[in-house]
Amino acid sequence: MSQEETVGELEQSVGYLLKRAAAALRAAMDAALRPLELTVPQYACLELLSQRPGLSNAELARGAFVTRQSMNGVLRGLQDRGLVTRPETAPHGRARPSELTPGGRQQLHAASAAVRTVEQQMLASLSSTQRGRLLHDLAACADALTPTAATRD
Amino acid sequence: MSQEETVGELEQSVGYLLKRAAAALRAAMDAALRPLELTVPQYACLELLSQRPGLSNAELARGAFVTRQSMNGVLRGLQDRGLVTRPETAPHGRARPSELTPGGRQQLHAASAAVRTVEQQMLASLSSTQRGRLLHDLAACADALTPTAATRD
DNA sequence: CAGTGTGTGTCAGGATATTGACATGAGTCA
DNA sequence: TGACTCATGTCAATATCCTGACACACACTG
Numbered sequence: 175m176s177q178e179e180t181v182g183e184l185e186q187s188v189g190y191l192l193k194r195a196a197a198a199l200r201a202a203m204d205a206a207l208r209p210l211e212l213t214v215p216q217y218a219c220l221e222l223l224s225q226r227p228g229l230s231n232a233e234l235a236r237g238a239f240v241t242r243q244s245m246n247g248v249l250r251g252l253q254d255r256g257l258v259t260r261p262e263t264a265p266h267g268r269a270r271p272s273e274l275t276p277g278g279r280q281q282l283h284a285a286s287a288a289v290r291t292v293e294q295q296m297l298a299s300l301s302s303t304q305r306g307r308l309l310h311d312l313a314a315c316a317d318a319l320t321p322t323a324a325t326r327d
Numbered sequence: 328m329s330q331e332e333t334v335g336e337l338e339q340s341v342g343y344l345l346k347r348a349a350a351a352l353r354a355a356m357d358a359a360l361r362p363l364e365l366t367v368p369q370y371a372c373l374e375l376l377s378q379r380p381g382l383s384n385a386e387l388a389r390g391a392f393v394t395r396q397s398m399n400g401v402l403r404g405l406q407d408r409g410l411v412t413r414p415e416t417a418p419h420g421r422a423r424p425s426e427l428t429p430g431g432r433q434q435l436h437a438a439s440a441a442v443r444t445v446e447q448q449m450l451a452s453l454s455s456t457q458r459g460r461l462l463h464d465l466a467a468c469a470d471a472l473t474p475t476a477a478t479r480d
Numbered sequence: 481c482a483g484t485g486t487g488t489g490t491c492a493g494g495a496t497a498t499t500g501a502c503a504t505g506a507g508t509c510a
Numbered sequence: 511t512g513a514c515t516c517a518t519g520t521c522a523a524t525a526t527c528c529t530g531a532c533a534c535a536c537a538c539t540g
Contacts, residue, residue: 194469309341318452421505422517501523506516
């Protein structure tokens, strides 16, 4: 095993740190969700539906940062397990609004607790002020890169 | 039912913001690297080899947050394009240390400039002080979740 | 009313990543 | 020496993702 004698300049890059933190969070969430038989996208889908019931497949996909095709598979898996319901026929347009079942809400409750534990572990060494700043700065970073043209020159 | 049952408002969750920022950065980097015919893992590999020459496939994989198999494919692609070199026989053990070719160094130079532009766009609205804090806090988050059980500083 | 544009769901193809597994080389220790 | 452990490279199979494409439903506009 080689030791990190050279503190690479990579550790000074926000992009690299962002990737590292996201990878670590993803791995930790995956491990925390595994006992519940849930993947991270599945959990994200449940959380999204809990806070905003009636979202369509495409809206869920955007919210979970995956493609519509992937979210379709996720949604089908959750539907087969009876955690979400989708009407067979679209009430308006082509979008079929999904909703949580009582079982889905219960599953989400357990999953949310596990994820919250992971998040608290991640933020353990940060004060409340630091967390707020981190929240604000991350949002600024994300907004600055979103192609929604929030700011024009 | 209290409102503490879930992680909370998605936009108020550090985990969600982290994912959002990482996804936006990944997309922006992908777009910036496309004209150079480089994928993000390929760029990460070049950057790693530039700062720490002689890394093995497994070490590169850990540094780029992918599996050894994925990095093997990445490395093979870079090798076919003459950007990196790998000895046919391992000088010690099974690890074959990779190194950048002059062409690879030149390609990295262009790619690094493109990525730096993206990073600066991402951090445009943050002051130097804020960037330093973000760097520090992200490192703290990543360290808090790294499975290295040993308590490191 | 017909034409256009946007958003949605779905299919097919290919590229990519991951999981699981195995064999090899090196170091450790009885 | 021989057995054990660890790390590495590689293979096979699976799962996931993305790009491109198409058909459908609604809103807008002439």
